[in-house]
Amino acid sequence: MARRRRSTIGGWWLALGLALGCAGAPDAPEPAGVQEISWVSEQERAEGPPHARWNMVAELRADLSAQRHASDGAGRAWLELAEDGSGDQATAGQAGSWTIIYEAGPLGVVEGGAVGLQVSPFWGWSTPQVEHPQGLGYTVVEHAGPGSLRGLSLQAATWGDQLLGIAVMGRSLEPRERLRIRYGAGPAGAMADRFAEDAARLWITVDGDGDGVRAVLEDSPSVRVLAGPPATLVLTLPGTLTPRGQGRLTIAAVDSSGNHVPTVTGDIELEVLPAGLGLPASVRLRPEDDGVLSIELTAAEEGLYRVRARGPEGLLGQSNPMLVSDRVPRVLFGDLHGHSDLSDGTGSTADYFAYARDVAGLDFAALTDHDHWGMRFLDSHPELWEQSLEEGRRQHQPGRFVVVHGYEWTSWIYGHRHVLFFDDSPRLYSSLDPRYESPAGLWRALRGQRALTIAHHSGGGPIPTDWSVPPDPELEPLVEVASVHGVSEAMDAPGVIYQPIQGNFARDALDLGYELGFMGGGDSHDGHPGLAWLASNQGGLVATLDADLSRDGLYDALRSRRIYATNGVRALLFSTLDGQPMGSRVAPTQLGRLVIFAVGDAPLQAVEVIRGGRIVQHIPATDQSMVQTTLELQDLVQGEYVYVRVLQRNGGLAVSSPFFVRAEPATMPGPPARTP
Numbered sequence: 262m263a264r265r266r267r268s269t270i271g272g273w274w275l276a277l278g279l280a281l282g283c284a285g286a287p288d289a290p291e292p293a294g295v296q297e298i299s300w301v302s303e304q305e306r307a308e309g310p311p312h313a314r315w316n317m318v319a320e321l322r323a324d325l326s327a328q329r330h331a332s333d334g335a336g337r338a339w340l341e342l343a344e345d346g347s348g349d350q351a352t353a354g355q356a357g358s359w360t361i362i363y364e365a366g367p368l369g370v371v372e373g374g375a376v377g378l379q380v381s382p383f384w385g386w387s388t389p390q391v392e393h394p395q396g397l398g399y400t401v402v403e404h405a406g407p408g409s410l411r412g413l414s415l416q417a418a419t420w421g422d423q424l425l426g427i428a429v430m431g432r433s434l435e436p437r438e439r440l441r442i443r444y445g446a447g448p449a450g451a452m453a454d455r456f457a458e459d460a461a462r463l464w465i466t467v468d469g470d471g472d473g474v475r476a477v478l479e480d481s482p483s484v485r486v487l488a489g490p491p492a493t494l495v496l497t498l499p500g501t502l503t504p505r506g507q508g509r510l511t512i513a514a515v516d517s518s519g520n521h522v523p524t525v526t527g528d529i530e531l532e533v534l535p536a537g538l539g540l541p542a543s544v545r546l547r548p549e550d551d552g553v554l555s556i557e558l559t560a561a562e563e564g565l566y567r568v569r570a571r572g573p574e575g576l577l578g579q580s581n582p583m584l585v586s587d588r589v590p591r592v593l594f595g596d597l598h599g600h601s602d603l604s605d606g607t608g609s610t611a612d613y614f615a616y617a618r619d620v621a622g623l624d625f626a627a628l629t630d631h632d633h634w635g636m637r638f639l640d641s642h643p644e645l646w647e648q649s650l651e652e653g654r655r656q657h658q659p660g661r662f663v664v665v666h667g668y669e670w671t672s673w674i675y676g677h678r679h680v681l682f683f684d685d686s687p688r689l690y691s692s693l694d695p696r697y698e699s700p701a702g703l704w705r706a707l708r709g710q711r712a713l714t715i716a717h718h719s720g721g722g723p724i725p726t727d728w729s730v731p732p733d734p735e736l737e738p739l740v741e742v743a744s745v746h747g748v749s750e751a752m753d754a755p756g757v758i759y760q761p762i763q764g765n766f767a768r769d770a771l772d773l774g775y776e777l778g779f780m781g782g783g784d785s786h787d788g789h790p791g792l793a794w795l796a797s798n799q800g801g802l803v804a805t806l807d808a809d810l811s812r813d814g815l816y817d818a819l820r821s822r823r824i825y826a827t828n829g830v831r832a833l834l835f836s837t838l839d840g841q842p843m844g845s846r847v848a849p850t851q852l853g854r855l856v857i858f859a860v861g862d863a864p865l866q867a868v869e870v871i872r873g874g875r876i877v878q879h880i881p882a883t884d885q886s887m888v889q890t891t892l893e894l895q896d897l898v899q900g901e902y903v904y905v906r907v908l909q910r911n912g913g914l915a916v917s918s919p920f921f922v923r924a925e926p927a928t929m930p931g932p933p934a935r936t937p
């Protein structure tokens with residue numbers, strides 16, 4: 262669902278009317294003068310990147326420069342509750358009905374102006390409609406005093422996806438005059454989306470002066486969306502530990518869409534395979550645990566461990582594999598790409614990080630809301646950007662859970678990049694600001710900072726990367742190859758991205774000579790960082806090798822590409838070429854020694870070696886739980902690359918960062934590799 266919505270969404274949610282929102286308002290005055298301006302020049306269209314979405318750019322630029330009248334977005338709104346106090350909650354993926362009272366502001370709404378009900382345009386809320394009383398989203402709009410209608414005509418119509426417009430005709434809506442909007446008033450109600458959150462907004466928009474330009478009411482009412490019934494237990498162990506090392510097992514109850522269910526209580530039996538982590542045989546989820554547990558453990562002996570759990574209400578779970586050894590690099594898992602309700606995602610910033618740490622059991626995370634996309638924009642609301650940073654600072658706990666600051670540079674010209682900052686008070690450089698609208702402009706602004714930019718959904722999706730711009734070697738040493746949008750590693754990968762563009766994948770970028778490491782990032786919009794794949798079947802994680810659990814440690818591992826990507830699974834992948842770690846430069850040689858050690862979090866299908874643009878080895882997994890092999894690669898010549906891909910039978914995927922065959926020494930060497 263997420264994919265369909267994000268790939269087809271138009272400009273309905275923009276605050277600007279123009280040919281969008283207000284086109285449906287009968288007899289509304291034409292917006293004055295705005296359409297005479299050309300928002301994208303002929304030269305831009307002719308010379309710009311081939312996959313640029315110019316219509317989107319034109320809409321955003323027009324919206325940005327539109328004048329807002331003081332009456333736009335004015336007034337107040339609240340939920341009208343039933344006598345028993347109900348009416349401010351929803352259950353994820355179930356229908357309900359909600360009543361909103363809108364009260365006009367001190368300037369009222371002129372005749373020809375409009376009030377709008379905009380439910381989240383990004384998710385599965387029913388489109389409010391007035392045509393079909395039996396259908397989903399049926400909405401009734403009434404005058405709610407004071408006084409009578411007195412010549413007022415309220416003309417409600419669906420103006421776009423998830424947007425109901427109410428044109429004010431006949432006379433003005435006077436200051437403090439009220440409307441009652443009953444959303445889901447028919448027997449079918451209105452559908453809430455599938456994702457739980459404390460405050461899902463039912464946005465009210467107001468065009469107070471009737472010029473076709475509207476603005477959102479900042480304190481639009483919200484409903485609390487509760488999780489559905491619990492469906493499974495998520496168990497997470499560290500990827501690796503050294504013998505006698507300490508770690509923790511996290512256990513969380515989630516529903517079928519991955520929403521955390523805080524109400525589950527009861528005993529959970531644990532079975533450790535093989536025995537030896539010092540875990541109790543049974544643990545109890547108490548009401549005050551909010552459906553999550555974190556249990557300390559100590560790994561006694563070398564080996565590969567898993568934990569199975571059987572909980573209340575028939576809930577089952579099995580952990581990822583944990584390798585206890587002092588002969589492999591330490592593996593940490595993180596998700597450095599995701600969105601909250603600060604832009605177009607679900608849930609608060611606080612809930613985002615709590616989910617990442619306590620439910621998904623991640624070691625590190627970044628929240629990367631859009632600079633200029635959603636119902637309100639970070640680049641024009643500095644307080645929202647500050648809120649994102651402040652929450653990150655609050656949750657950052659080196660050694661336990663590391664938060665990296667970030668945002669998404671949402672360019673509809675060159676493709677999206679998320680920007681990660683390894684310092685504490687970064688600035689946001691907007692993709693709509695002419696100074697930073699090209700990758701070169703962005704990199705100029707970031708030069709000298711401890712920051713990284715990461716191109717994502719490169720192979721297709723909402724907009725592919727423009728690879729004619731070479732990635733900045735210092736600021737962009739990586740590319741994201743897996744997320745909820747699908748896999749952008751190569752056209753021959755499982756779960757390939759939607760709307761794929763042949764020749765535009767990460768492997769094609771390597772063929773252009775770019776030196777890029779591979780990471781996965783959830784790009785979660787459902788409030789489920791680290792577990793975005795639960796609802797979407799696709800997600801993304803990045804695993805670091807030999808990194809300290811600190812911002813410095815992560816920065817070092819990412820910059821030296823000592824990482825691998827997964828599409829959400831917690832597979833383990835170790836590989837060296839001539840003793841060098843993945844992501845490094847290796848000298849040309851007649852015979853290179855490639856060591857591979859892979860462990861799946863589900864049965865393995867095969868391990869593949871990719872070299873010179875194609876798969877050169879396909880090694881079927883005979884042992885379903887692991888593959889361990891050493892291969893000899895002949896004639897590794899200057900300019901080529903080699904990488905390893907692990908395929909699980911369930912569609913799970915892990916991809917190593919490439920080894921780059923270069924005569925020149927590495928500019929950013931990692932620490933010496935330890936051979937598995």
Ligand SMILES: [Zn+2]
Pocket residue numbers: 669677678717
């Ligand atoms: Zn994006």
Ligand SMILES: [Zn+2]
Pocket residue numbers: 598599600669784
């Ligand atoms: Zn994103």
